[in-house]
Amino acid sequence: MKYPVPKIYCLGDSAMTIEFGVGIDEDVNQLAIACADQLDKTRFPGFIEAAPAYASTTVFFDPFQVYSEIGDHSRIRDHVRERIMLAAAATVETCPSIGRSVEIRTRFGGEFGPDLTELAARCGISESDVIEAFINREYRVFMLGFLPGFAYMGKVDERIAVPRRDVPRRSVPSGSIGIADDQTGIYPFDSPGGWQLIGRTDIKVFDKENVPPYFFSPGDRVRFVPE
Amino acid sequence: MAIEILKPGLMTTVRDIGRFGYRRFGVNPTGVMDPVAARIANVLVGNSDHDAVIEANFPAPEIRFQSDTIFAVTGGDFAPRLDGAEIRNWRTFRAEAGSTLSFSSKAGGSRCYIAVAGGFAITQWLGSSTTNLAASAGGFHGRKLAAGDVIEIGEPGVFSSVGVSPAPSILPRYHDFPTVRITVGPEFDRLSTASRNDLLNSTFTIGKNSDLMGFRLEGPSLTVDGETSFLSSAVTLGTIQLPPGGDPILLMSDHQTTGGYPRIGHVAAVDIPLAAQLGPSERIAFHLVEPEEAHKLLIAMERDLVMLRTACRLRSTKRI
Numbered sequence: 001m002k003y004p005v006p007k008i009y010c011l012g013d014s015a016m017t018i019e020f021g022v023g024i025d026e027d028v029n030q031l032a033i034a035c036a037d038q039l040d041k042t043r044f045p046g047f048i049e050a051a052p053a054y055a056s057t058t059v060f061f062d063p064f065q066v067y068s069e070i071g072d073h074s075r076i077r078d079h080v081r082e083r084i085m086l087a088a089a090a091t092v093e094t095c096p097s098i099g100r101s102v103e104i105r106t107r108f109g110g111e112f113g114p115d116l117t118e119l120a121a122r123c124g125i126s127e128s129d130v131i132e133a134f135i136n137r138e139y140r141v142f143m144l145g146f147l148p149g150f151a152y153m154g155k156v157d158e159r160i161a162v163p164r165r166d167v168p169r170r171s172v173p174s175g176s177i178g179i180a181d182d183q184t185g186i187y188p189f190d191s192p193g194g195w196q197l198i199g200r201t202d203i204k205v206f207d208k209e210n211v212p213p214y215f216f217s218p219g220d221r222v223r224f225v226p227e
Numbered sequence: 228m229a230i231e232i233l234k235p236g237l238m239t240t241v242r243d244i245g246r247f248g249y250r251r252f253g254v255n256p257t258g259v260m261d262p263v264a265a266r267i268a269n270v271l272v273g274n275s276d277h278d279a280v281i282e283a284n285f286p287a288p289e290i291r292f293q294s295d296t297i298f299a300v301t302g303g304d305f306a307p308r309l310d311g312a313e314i315r316n317w318r319t320f321r322a323e324a325g326s327t328l329s330f331s332s333k334a335g336g337s338r339c340y341i342a343v344a345g346g347f348a349i350t351q352w353l354g355s356s357t358t359n360l361a362a363s364a365g366g367f368h369g370r371k372l373a374a375g376d377v378i379e380i381g382e383p384g385v386f387s388s389v390g391v392s393p394a395p396s397i398l399p400r401y402h403d404f405p406t407v408r409i410t411v412g413p414e415f416d417r418l419s420t421a422s423r424n425d426l427l428n429s430t431f432t433i434g435k436n437s438d439l440m441g442f443r444l445e446g447p448s449l450t451v452d453g454e455t456s457f458l459s460s461a462v463t464l465g466t467i468q469l470p471p472g473g474d475p476i477l478l479m480s481d482h483q484t485t486g487g488y489p490r491i492g493h494v495a496a497v498d499i500p501l502a503a504q505l506g507p508s509e510r511i512a513f514h515l516v517e518p519e520e521a522h523k524l525l526i527a528m529e530r531d532l533v534m535l536r537t538a539c540r541l542r543s544t545k546r547i
Contacts, residue, residue, distance in 0.1 A: 009413045010410060010411075010493075010518050011412075011413070011461065011462075011463055011466070011490070011493065012410060012463055012464075012465050012466065012493030012494070012495070012496070013410055013493070013495055013496055013518050013521035013522055013525065014463070014496050015461070015463050017413070017460060017461060019460070022458060023458065024458065036251065048247050048248075049247050049248045049249075049250055049251070050251070051250035051251040051461050051484065052251060053458075053459060053460040053461055053485055054458045054459060054460065055458055055460070056460045056461070058250075058460065058461035058463075060247070060250070060463070063496070063522045063525050063526070064525060064526055064529040067522065067526050073519065073522045073523045073526050074519045074522075074523075076518075076519070076522045077518050077519065077522075143251075143459070143485065144251065144252050144253035144484075145253050145459060145483060145484045145485030146253065146483055146485065147253060147361055147362075147483075148249075148252065148253045148254045148359065148361060148362040148364075149252060149253055149254075149362075150253050152459070188253075188362075189361070189362070189363075206253075206362060208352065208362055208363065208364035208369065212252075212353075213353070213362075213364070214249075214252040214253070214254070216252075217251075217252070218251060
């Protein structure tokens, strides 16, 4: 069997997590997203929101509202667990949605990608080989986190999958595209950061003036195109 | 109707109980640090639980009321004064137009809440009035308040009157060295036996580099067996994370939505206010309870708030 039985555990007294796996895997991630979507659609009394991550979905709820519904404080945990199990079971029958496909126009190297030269040297290939390896595949948005709108995308070609910088930068410009191991991501704001910067885009992956303000959703498929 | 910020204080923001539904996009709720104090402030002045309040740290702001306003101050005790005269927390007062609310000392606690009858008229962003400092969005222009800011006040409801005060028994039992109840985190079992003991039987000090994102807990260094970092998944308000350094971090209102460190425990929702009122160099201890116990305590607190809301409404109806 490819997938273990999902594990459900409490994340404090107002949230529960269902874990579909422990690694970075597209199918496991798809399950996590579909389960969050299903919970969002059905919204049991007391449900606040569901947030998918790489291999899990976390359900946030108001214990008092769940209690008001079921009338027994000692059964809140069981009740929410059942709701999550039902949603997880229903996702098996749902046709998984295919993420939106987007292109990110990117300027590589130089002032836009200050770590490109060192990264190429470290990997023992040329800068253009690094760029080639980077743009030559489609990435999946596994989840968002770290900062509003920051998408964790993968997987990066193993030839250029380098770890974070030893010393993070105090300020990384908004739109910078970085690599951290087999993940890549785009900084939504000027912020401190430790990812290896190889390029930059003009796309604002988080713009509070936009509706909605976030550019990516979990499950999106992303290609980088040199400008 | 409006208030004007005369002095901004160190870190004063417009908040509500949180922006929900956007964690999947990396936008965390960034609600008030002490939800119980903020909710009681709103209940006292006749607002809804969701209305915006001002969250003030110390040094606290100086605020001028531009119109006659019923207001309440709750949470940490910063020795509030209305036109120089001492007033107290957890009670509604009427401010005359032109009068000034100030705070004279940090008598207890670390955040206080100011609610006005009618609520602050804040343009909602993603369904909430709360400030998200990381995104520079929501609240008052996405930032902490500054001198000269004028914040409009909404139309007060019928349920607001002067001199309303809750029974002391329903107020959070703040302490400068609280023992807060926690439930086990998913990686609690990975703590070494000694570390498990240390977590539950030692005291921790809130580190100096603590902020609204999280409190650094200094005390005995804790270790987990096996992996020290995991595939990122959700964390929440009250999560106690253990980075490799061995000093746990207690995640507070402005925490990130996801994390990859072992999650060794979670502060029970009912005790979040006790933690929220702590500041650097104050101490905290942890007591382990089952989630069912945490739920029971939370339900008792929620019932108290329902009673308080009913009592406030009855009281103000009598006056009409």
